[in-house]
Amino acid sequence: MLVNQDTKISVIVPIYNVEKYVEECIHSILGQTYKNLEIILIDDGSTDSSGILCEQLEKKDARVILIRTTNKGVSAARNIGIKKASGKFILFVDSDDYLLKNSIENMAASSREVDLVVGAIIYRNDYKVFKRNQFFLNNQLKDETTEVMLIEEYLHCMSKNMTDPYFGAPYCKLFKASIIKDNGIYFEEGVAFAEDFCFNLKYLQYAERIGKVDLPVYVYRKNLCGSLSRVKYDYHYMTNRWKHLCHEYGKLYMKHSIEDCYEHVVKRAYRYVLNSLVGRERIERQEKILREFASVNLCLNCKENHKILNKEFSLLRSVKLWLLFYNLKCISENTLRIFYRIIQKSVYTLRKG
Structure with missing residues (x-):
């Protein structure tokens, strides 16, 4: 697929103690077929070798920008990235996840005359068990062949799947930077639940047309440690x-x-x-x-x-x-x-x- 790459896309990656996965994550972004990228890494006070690994990657590729901060949480890190971003579009990637090689190119191809692009998700764990999220391929929309939908149709689907990361998570989505910055849309800081859902809901108040990619664009690594369950x-x-x-x-x-x-x-x-x-x-x-x-x-x-x-x-x-x-x-x-x-x-x- 040939896509005009004149448009810069900012990729924001918050990082905290993920030395096991961070290189795979960043290399998956650096290796994208879409090259016009600004890759903003926010080291949120990591105490392992994550920061050192990011420094090494920053030296090797001019597209990488590393920002260090004290530990304030993922929302604060994403907000720092938003303020730094200079691209027309913004893509959020968690540092223990990764992209497929042509993910950004596929999303960019669907970004014309829409306010948001959403792609499918692959779920995996350390035992390499994969499960593909095929929301748009499972007859849940009226017209599966439609590449662009109006916001009302998107919201109808969302109301029936309100906790699905496909709708609520910030990843697997290409956001317009102008909508975020012009309307002061940021992640809620200091909260432990639904801050990403609320970010998306605020953003959707200014969106009219949604582009969809019926291909996997994001690989989400499920947390096997059960850290949340211990809280x-x-x-x-x-x-x-x-x-x-x-x-x-x-x-x-x-x-x-x-x-x-x-x-x-x-x-x-x-x-x-x-x-x-x-x-x-x-x-x-x-x-x-x-x-x-x-x-x-x-x-x-x-x-x-x-x-x-x-x-x-x-x-x-x-x-x-x-x-x-x-x-x-x-x-x-x-x-x-x-x-x-x-x-x-x-x-x-x-x-x-």
Whole structure:
């Protein structure tokens, strides 16, 4: 494929203690068939050899710019990269992931007269188990042959797959730098959940046309260490983050007058919060957290907001058998969660019927 390479693309890579993977990541960018790149590496206070490896790569290729900073987190590192970027488009790459050889060329080929380009993802782990995300190849869009879609169509798909990295993650996407900078769109710093989703939602408020690449452009390496699982789950914090995420979704969907999609989002967010509580909190505590979630004006004065969530509360009332399980010490949390999900599935099946 021959693509005009006059347009500079800035690739932003936040780096923190990834000496095992960082060279593979950066070499995958340097080896792209699309050459007009500005590669911005932000070493976020690494304590391993990541910074030294980046220094060596900077000396070998003039396109590489290395910025060192104290450890402030991935969002702050990405924001530093945004401010430094001079390209027309911006691509985010995580330092333990990598690109396929023609990824940027394929995305650049779809970038004409669109505000965002999205490509497919390949998932892998250190045991080289691959799984391809083929969202656009699985009949989830009305017209699979369409290379460009309007924002409304994209948002309809997004509402049904709100936690899919294809929509929420900043990688696998080519952003217009002018939209980001002219509207002051940056990643939220100091938060531990949904900062990347919120960035995308803010960006989409200014996008009208989305280009899609039905080919893998990004290889995502799943974290096998389970570091997140070792962090104590703060239900109050996570519930507040879900509220904030729904608020951002609400602004976007109300702007385009597609309230039905927003209803999907609110219901799904509610269920994620509810699922996270089952077997981990007392019934009274669950009710309190869920009431707090429902009390927020998620839909920006939408009168249907409480009606939507009150319907969902009927599920909580339908499983009072939970109380029996709480009184039986031999029943594990996993058993309780499985029990709940069986009931949940049955209730929603009956509703659809």
